[in-house]
Amino acid sequence: DTAVSQTPKYLVTQMGNDKSIKCEQNLGHDTMYWYKQDSKKFLKIMFSYNNKELIINETVPNRFSPKSPDKAHLNLHINSLELGDSAVYFCASSRSTDTQYFGPGTRLTVL
């Protein structure tokens, strides 16, 4: 059983396009996250949702908009993609402040 899943695994697109990445967890967790891993492997939190409400929003361009339709899903929509958005995006989930479990990642390449 996949605990935290993300789709797609790879995403190649042109500058200026709009794209979405989906995340689903079947662990019954109440908190979900999006992280960005840059080309140097540095991981940084972008957003955190608890029970469908945004609780953390780091300094991220407003072209990035997370949406949580329910506690099991947290999608990431990106408008007007730029070259610098190329990265691996990880979704994670946890039960409150307990251990975070990560998805397999989505590698986004902007051409």
Next chain:
Amino acid sequence: AQSVTQLGSHVSVSEGALVLLRCNYSSSVPPYLFWYVQYPNQGLQLLLKYTTGATLVKGINGFEAEFKKSETSFHLTKPSAHMSDAAEYFCAVSERGYSTLTFGKGTMLLVSP
């Protein structure tokens, strides 16, 4: 604010040798500390964590780490490296009661035969 410093972006060991990956943290409140491993093209997997209690914590795959408050360290060790241990290792810290993880820049462990 909290931060994590991992000394050495790459560590090379021979198979069977001791593995030591260093992690120092900065936190204004008692921390929760984590080590995650990332295999190529995969997500992060929790190796072990320290929250409270015993300062020596054991994790999966024979890894362990010791929380040393006086040294603000949480170094990861394994007595005998295996080829399958080759991966990127991340140390992370969070403040108690908060879920935000702050990661170090990672250490790539290379294991040679």
